[in-house]
Amino acid sequence: MTYENLDAKLINSLLSNGRASLRSLGDELDVSVTTVSNHLRDLEEEGVIRGYTPVVDYDKLGYDVTAVLQLKVEGSALPDVTEKLRQEKQMVSVYEVTGDYDVIAIGKFTDTDGMNDQIKSILTDADIRESNTSVVLNAVTENEQFDLDVKE
Amino acid sequence: MTYENLDAKLINSLLSNGRASLRSLGDELDVSVTTVSNHLRDLEEEGVIRGYTPVVDYDKLGYDVTAVLQLKVEGSALPDVTEKLRQEKQMVSVYEVTGDYDVIAIGKFTDTDGMNDQIKSILTDADIRESNTSVVLNAVTENEQFDLDVKE
DNA sequence: CGTCGAGGTTTTCGTACGTCATCACACCTA
DNA sequence: TAGGTGTGATGACGTACGAAAACCTCGACG
Structure with a gap:
């Protein structure tokens, strides 16, 4: 199986902490750092992830x-x-x-x-x-x- | 007070890139890494910054x-x-x-x-x-x- | 009344250490 | 063949900590 849900899981993890390190994401999802890095790069290139922001309390x-x-x-x-x-x-x-x-x-x-x-x-x-x-x-x-x- | 605008500048920088490193933020604002780290910690504790998220294109x-x-x-x-x-x-x-x-x-x-x-x-x-x-x-x-x- | 300075407190800084991201490459397996 | 893994090297990163600088308070003195 080729981790078809990895992207969704990755996004969900980042939604709870957008500054999480690639390593912690890899540990959490039982996947290598390299894989996390590759998928994240792809998601950013595709525009699914458009960037990262702090959540500001105006x-x-x-x-x-x-x-x-x-x-x-x-x-x-x-x-x-x-x-x-x-x-x-x-x-x-x-x-x-x-x-x-x-x-x-x-x-x-x-x-x-x-x-x-x-x-x-x-x-x-x-x-x-x-x-x-x-x-x-x-x-x-x-x-x-x-x-x-x-x-x- | 020293650096009274630092917090605002910090937030603005993070708004354009929420995963920017403390070092790059420090360079940008001409301030040491430690200062960035301290201010960010305070902003998070005060709840001004409630967290960080990717910007997801639904x-x-x-x-x-x-x-x-x-x-x-x-x-x-x-x-x-x-x-x-x-x-x-x-x-x-x-x-x-x-x-x-x-x-x-x-x-x-x-x-x-x-x-x-x-x-x-x-x-x-x-x-x-x-x-x-x-x-x-x-x-x-x-x-x-x-x-x-x-x-x- | 205004200024000075001693003190304590807060803020900032530099350094050092362990961790991290990135890249290239070889290997694995479905 | 395509997607995932591991390794090793390199430079960047986050954090802790002690030192230094800036700041504030307040009583004393001109």
């Missing part, structure tokens, strides 16, 4: 307010609007979606005043027909990356 | 559909509902929010059928008065973690 850094923006956009202006949102660094996620609204975006702000200012400056765009802002009261789960299924 | 792993669920929940049942959503591993983010709806959740699914099944099973909860699902057509930005401001 609350603790003073970004106390998270908001969900929903926008209705004039059809032809959609690319412009999403691009503009993408460039706002505090926009954590920006989605084009089906349904009542065309765009859903999630942003983080230092306080409600800062939030109001930034949102207002975004909404001045003439192509935004309607908008709706929900402030997050409690982030039950945020950007949780889930484990992959490993079939035996 | 699209490439067959999770092709992302959806945004919005729910109106019977007030007293809110904790139950959010807890239930939290335990659904494919729910990437779950927020309690102000506004028209009470809960906004983002989930990832293998296909629209799988999505429908899972969402239906969630929505059977009697305490969910109303729901609204938006399917993501295009993830312009997703879980982007932004750099911190460094004051001179």
Whole structure:
């Protein structure tokens, strides 16, 4: 057998500790360091693993307010609007979606005043027909990356 | 205080490469390895850095559909509902929010059928008065973690 | 009132040691 | 033939530890 689940197991291990050494990963999965190294290189080249980041608690850094923006956009202006949102660094996620609204975006702000200012400056765009802002009261789960299924 | 911006710089460096070595971080910031090690330990103990993860491209792993669920929940049942959503591993983010709806959740699914099944099973909860699902057509930005401001 | 300096504390640094990642190559086995 | 393993060499890495530097506090003195 050629370790078809190794990649999934590798990713799951890294999800619990993204700075684990290749050796510890090898020990954990009963596989040689070389094999871990090869698979990881492949996963990175394929783009399955796009990089590594620390998980930062923005609350603790003073970004106390998270908001969900929903926008209705004039059809032809959609690319412009999403691009503009993408460039706002505090926009954590920006989605084009089906349904009542065309765009859903999630942003983080230092306080409600800062939030109001930034949102207002975004909404001045003439192509935004309607908008709706929900402030997050409690982030039950945020950007949780889930484990992959490993079939035996 | 010495090096008051070091922590912010450290986090920014790690945001661009979460597996960077303590030495390379030290070189980059003109600081000794030990200092990097100490500050990182403190940041982790304080919970500012909650861990490290690979950035996984779920699209490439067959999770092709992302959806945004919005729910109106019977007030007293809110904790139950959010807890239930939290335990659904494919729910990437779950927020309690102000506004028209009470809960906004983002989930990832293998296909629209799988999505429908899972969402239906969630929505059977009697305490969910109303729901609204938006399917993501295009993830312009997703879980982007932004750099911190460094004051001179 | 403002400055000085002794002291203790915190932060940073350099070194040393054992571990680690990477690479090349030969070997194994399904 | 393709994917996994082991070995050995080399330079990089993480951590522990003692020394040194920077910082803070507070009473004494001009």
